[in-house]
Amino acid sequence: MVTVVAHPLLQHKLSLMRDIHTGVKEFRELASEVSLLLAYEAMRDLELTPQRLTTPLVEADFPMLSGKKLALVAILRAGLIMTDAIVDLVPAAKVGHIGLYRDPQSLKPVAYYNKLPADIAERRVFLTDPMLATGGSASAAIQSLKDAGAQSIKLMSILAAPEGIAVIERDHPEVEIVVAAVDSHLNEHGYIVPGLGDAGDRIYGTK
Template sequence: MPPEAAPTRKLTAPQHPLLMHKLSLMRDIRTGVKEFRELAAEVSLLLAYEAMRDLETAPETLSTPLATAEFPMLSGKKLALVAILRAGLIMTESMVRLIPAAKVGHIGLYRDPVSLEPVAYYSKLPQDISERRVFLTDPMLATGGSAVAAIDTLKAAGAQSIKLMTILSVPEGIKRVHDAHPDVEIVTAAIDDGLNDHGYIVPGLGDAGDRIYGTK
């Protein structure tokens, strides 16, 4: 038998003018905590529009004030939104307004300042995660270590359909995720140049968590 084909590595980076404008405002050092938080939520909604473009629908008969006809309604697997703590929270909290029936999970990771590798400290996922399409959120895909560790955790819990949603990514992080999990699609607002010596995205927007929560 011929060997199975390797999974296609998927990457979506929509170049929508509104998305680019809001992201540019997030990058600006003059943007304060309140506005940054609002922009992060708005960018997350625009990314969700792209990430959920392939959700399945099925016709359902409904009556409008004028007629009865078939209209598309969501079908297929139910959804789960999983945030990598803490910065991913802003993304799931905005997205759940679009899909209030989605279940929400959390994976706690922090990056060791010396090794830059992720350290896990918390995981709480829906019990039926294996039956749901999972949208994993983290504003920054830098080294890729935290994303890979979170995807490892999801798959160990039974998740089979996973998309990673990020606001900013770099080639190093994208490659690391795709090398470890080529079946996972990455949906990102922008792909920046790379990382500095401290593992931060350049030109980037600073530390997303600190700017969202005003902790620095």
């Protein structure tokens, strides 16, 4: 299932990210803000339970988070900007990292790092990767999470291409994808069109 978050604030910020004239500092800030808005939607179904609290006026029951604890897992390197922003929203979440890069010739994912919370099987996992392009890296990362015991996984991306969505739906049909937009297609180099360029390069000022 794909959820496109069409909130006007998010769409405005995404348009600014697309602009070639947006500099590194502003791009990072926008990526963080968009990530928070995506997390707001992705976490809409977190369980709540009443808990007895005392306000300055009365004692009463109020909703508090319950159920499985959370884990934020970034696909390195670009996914870091998303987890760093979202952890401010859910500071009790544990953070993991999966290192993958896309071979420029084969466009296949190559793994080079994997560090996940030991109790990943007991947590709801939110996997972050700004660009869901070919889908190869995200699919491989989801498989790594499953191999480690994760059972509840959502994928959060800023942009997605139909080709990448199709790969996730084929390989991991139970994983919900939460995105800000689904763009037209991939070009011959595997980049999302119209897209916003290489997210990692624009976040870190590299080429």
